[in-house]
Amino acid sequence: MSAEVKPRRAAPGAGREAGPATSGAPPAADAKPKEKPPFLLDFFPLEGPDQTRLARFYDRLREGRLSTTRCPHDGERHWPPRTACPKCHSEELEWFDLPESGTIYAFSAVLGGAPLGLEDGVPFAVGLVDLDGDVLRLFGRIEGRPWTALHIGDRVRVEPFDLADGRVFYRFRTVD
Amino acid sequence: MTGRSVALVGGATTMFGVRATTWSEMAQEVGAALFRAVPELRTEDVDSLFVGAAEPERFAFQSHVAPLAAEQMGLRPHRVIQRTELACASGQSAIRSAYAAIASGISDIAVAVGVEKMNLPSMAEANTSMGCVMDRPWDGPHGATAPPFFAMVAQRHMLEYGTTPEAMAAVSEKNHRFANSNPHAQFYAKKFPKEKLLGLPVVAPPLRLGDCSSMTDGAAAVVLAAEEFVPRYSTTPAWIRGTGQYSDFHNLANAGSLTDWAGLTRASREALGRAKIGIGDVDFAEIHDCFSISEIVEYEALGLCERGEGGAFAQDGRGDLGGDLVVNPRGGLLGCGHPLGATGIAQAVEVYQQFAGGVPAVRQVPDPEWALVHNLSGSANVHSVMVYQGGRES
Numbered sequence: 001m002s003a004e005v006k007p008r009r010a011a012p013g014a015g016r017e018a019g020p021a022t023s024g025a026p027p028a029a030d031a032k033p034k035e036k037p038p039f040l041l042d043f044f045p046l047e048g049p050d051q052t053r054l055a056r057f058y059d060r061l062r063e064g065r066l067s068t069t070r071c072p073h074d075g076e077r078h079w080p081p082r083t084a085c086p087k088c089h090s091e092e093l094e095w096f097d098l099p100e101s102g103t104i105y106a107f108s109a110v111l112g113g114a115p116l117g118l119e120d121g122v123p124f125a126v127g128l129v130d131l132d133g134d135v136l137r138l139f140g141r142i143e144g145r146p147w148t149a150l151h152i153g154d155r156v157r158v159e160p161f162d163l164a165d166g167r168v169f170y171r172f173r174t175v176d
Numbered sequence: 177m178t179g180r181s182v183a184l185v186g187g188a189t190t191m192f193g194v195r196a197t198t199w200s201e202m203a204q205e206v207g208a209a210l211f212r213a214v215p216e217l218r219t220e221d222v223d224s225l226f227v228g229a230a231e232p233e234r235f236a237f238q239s240h241v242a243p244l245a246a247e248q249m250g251l252r253p254h255r256v257i258q259r260t261e262l263a264c265a266s267g268q269s270a271i272r273s274a275y276a277a278i279a280s281g282i283s284d285i286a287v288a289v290g291v292e293k294m295n296l297p298s299m300a301e302a303n304t305s306m307g308c309v310m311d312r313p314w315d316g317p318h319g320a321t322a323p324p325f326f327a328m329v330a331q332r333h334m335l336e337y338g339t340t341p342e343a344m345a346a347v348s349e350k351n352h353r354f355a356n357s358n359p360h361a362q363f364y365a366k367k368f369p370k371e372k373l374l375g376l377p378v379v380a381p382p383l384r385l386g387d388c389s390s391m392t393d394g395a396a397a398v399v400l401a402a403e404e405f406v407p408r409y410s411t412t413p414a415w416i417r418g419t420g421q422y423s424d425f426h427n428l429a430n431a432g433s434l435t436d437w438a439g440l441t442r443a444s445r446e447a448l449g450r451a452k453i454g455i456g457d458v459d460f461a462e463i464h465d466c467f468s469i470s471e472i473v474e475y476e477a478l479g480l481c482e483r484g485e486g487g488a489f490a491q492d493g494r495g496d497l498g499g500d501l502v503v504n505p506r507g508g509l510l511g512c513g514h515p516l517g518a519t520g521i522a523q524a525v526e527v528y529q530q531f532a533g534g535v536p537a538v539r540q541v542p543d544p545e546w547a548l549v550h551n552l553s554g555s556a557n558v559h560s561v562m563v564y565q566g567g568r569e570s
Contacts, residue, residue: 045313079429080314106434108327108380110319115307116300118319126324128428139428141318147381152335169317 042117047167053083056095061168066100066158068136069093079136101157101175102131102138109147123147129156129172144174179279180402183413184564186214187398187525192513193362195393199236199293200248206289206395207249214399216409217285222399224256224283225249228270228290230263230516234305235293245289249397255283263309264466265551265560266290267396267520272562274400275416285405289397290522292515302391309554311427320428322466323380323388325555330382330469332434336484341382343487344468345373348386350496351465351504355511357536360522362392362513387468392513396521398528412532414524414547417453418563420446425557440477440550440559447548447561455479458563459544460502460530462523464552465509471495474550475503477559497539505530505539520551520560531566543567 047058060067070077071085072094084091107127114122125147130137142156156172163169188209190202197205211217227242238244242259246252256277260269267290277283294302303321310320333339352368355361373386380388399409406413422439425431432438448455455478463478465471472486480500481489489495495503506512506526509519527547529535547564 043307043312043316045317080311080427106328106332108324108331108383110321110324111378111380113299113303113321113323113379114319115304115316115321117304118307118317119300124319126319128328128431128434137429137431139315139318139320152331171318 043115044163044167044169054081057081058168060095060097061160061170064160066098066160066170067095068098070096077135079138098138098158099132099135101155102129102172104128104142104150104152104154104156105130105137106152107142107147107150125150127172141171142174143171150174180281181415182275182278182400182402183406183410183415184524184528185399185401185406185410185413186210186217187396187521187528188213189360189396189518189522189525190394191360192392192394192515192518192522194295195293197393199232199238199241199291200244202293202393202395203245203248203289203291206291206397207251210249210287210289210397210399214409217399219250219252221285222251222287223254224274224277224286225251225253226256226270226274226286226288227259228267228288228517228521229259230261230266230292231305231308232291232293234308235296235302241291245291249287249289251287256286262558262560263553264464264514264516265520265553265558266517267522268524268549268551268560268562269520270517271398271400271521271524272419272421272560275419278400278402283402285399285401287397287399288521289395290515290518290520291395292517293393294391294515295393299391315428322555323383325428326467326469327380327383329434329473329556330387330467333469333473333486334382336435337487339469339472339487341374341384342370343472343490344383344387345370346490347465347468347471348373348510350490350493351471351508351510352386353511354505354539355507357538358507358512361507361511362390363507363511383467383469386510389466389509389514392515394513394515394518394522396518396525398521398524412528412566414528414531414564414566416562417565418447418450419561420444420450421558421560422446423558426554428555431555431557435473436483437473437477437552437556437559439557440474440552440561441479443559443561444478444548444550447563451546451563451565453546453563455548458501458546458548460505460541461548461550462504462506462526463548463550465504466514466552468510470552470556471503471508478548478550497541502539502541505535505541520549523549523551524562524564527564531564
């Protein structure tokens with residue numbers, strides 16, 4: 001549950017890759033999920049291939065690449081990544097890497113009253129970031145500077161990080 | 177409008193606030209208050225029940241709340257019984273669903289009730305519930321809840337239009353002042369002059385405590401009836417003349433402009449168009465001031481003023497008694513508190529009572545004919561609007 005954490009550096013030279021969003025292959029017989037003790041759902045997603053058809057998003061995040069899907073038929077780019085295009089409803093989507101940096105469009109901060117499991121690091125800043133190239137305006141936590149030292153227009157980079165239980169997620173970090 | 181005419185014929189609310197009571201007990205309390213407020217109503221008259229409840233699973237660890245509420249209120253619905261969930265607009269959804277059922281002929285007399293229990297021994301529970309309203313696996317892990325989102329709306333509005341903390345405080349001062357005339361309001365007994373509001377702690381910069389509505393326990397209920405049954409219960413019905421909704425995104429990445437709530441413009445045009453009136457005909461409005469900045473952006477999206485002029489609209493008193501129209505005479509979410517499922521129904525109770533001339537003089541709108549009610553939900557990604565007319569036979 002704790003979000004601590006070692007930052008992942010983007011894999012050098014991580015290239016763009018096209019390919020189907022989902023393999024479509026049935027799970028192997030031995031892919032039956034192992035029994036686990038009872039747990040409470042938390043804010044972080046269940047990321048494994050036995051839980052989501054978007055497991056590839058998290059695999060790529062582990063490689064340091066923030067990516068999402070687009071539709072090869074109508075060029076529609078999605079966030080969050082999807083299994084079906086909302087425009088033409090094609091289920092044959094492809095992955096592409098998102099830019100690794102961007103500019104703060106708006107921000108605020110969580111000074112108290114954080115949800116359970118997200119109390120670490122309060123106060124922390126959150127914001128909407130325009131990724132380079134006008135691809136996407138993405139919401140995320142912003143590390144690196146206290147909120148009092150942030151400004152609209154500040155540069156940030158995408159930072160994947162590991163959760164203690166093996167899951168992975170992403171956030172932004174200011175660029176000095 | 178097709179279908180039968182439908183009117184509110186009465187309503188009641190419980191006390192709003194930090195209550196030493198449970199979800200079920202509030203359903204009983206509002207049921208008792210409703211039957212006192214509508215003396216001609218018998219339990220067997222009510223054929224349908226719609227229960228607005230946003231998150232009873234988290235706040236009260238309870239699902240299937242529609243039959244629970246029916247039992248608490250002494251009702252045995254035999255046509256439609258269901259819960260409506262639309263986060264902060266769950267209550268208005270209950271009214272809209274009851275209206276649709278009656279207009280279509282499925283129901284003749286329905287109750288719409290909203291109940292929300294939000295205050296628990298651990299406020300972290302409530303904050304966790306509020307986080308679930310967002311796109312939980314994508315925006316949630318970043319700490320997305322309502323205050324930081326609406327804080328970004330405020331930040332952009334300040335940047336783009338020069339809106340000031342003083343303008344936001346003008347909204348909050350007005351609504352808290354109206355709440356001082358409403359004994360059911362969470363802040364009935366608390367005064368919030370502008371200077372005090374501007375000195376309260378920052379919750380999510382640039383929003384201060386007085387810019388934010390509260391975690392509130394409360395319940396509200398209204399009775400809706402088909403036209404032929406209306407005279408049995410009320411001589412001052414509030415007729416539903418129009419409704420509209422619009423939903424244009426969920427994930428925050430897809431919000432587009434934070435300061436142009438085009439969904440509200442569309443939903444209000446739909447509702448006003450069905451009522452065959454314009455926004456200038458509206459005498460008073462109960463709109464969703466979950467944050468002070470929300471009311472400012474809503475003035476603009478409703479067409480009460482130009483884009484960017486919402487702050488001046490507030491500071492010039494154009495939404496106050498004696499202004500262009502009266503906005504949030506009940507005291508708003510800021511003054512009354514915001515029990516999610518109950519809010520939209522408490523707003524409708526105010527509409528009914530205003531038309532009946534039954535509120536204290538300091539907030540009574542003079543001879544009102546038209547009222548507009550608005551709720552947003554989530555990150556202002558859904559807008560729900562209803563238009564009511566008073567003072568007419570049917």
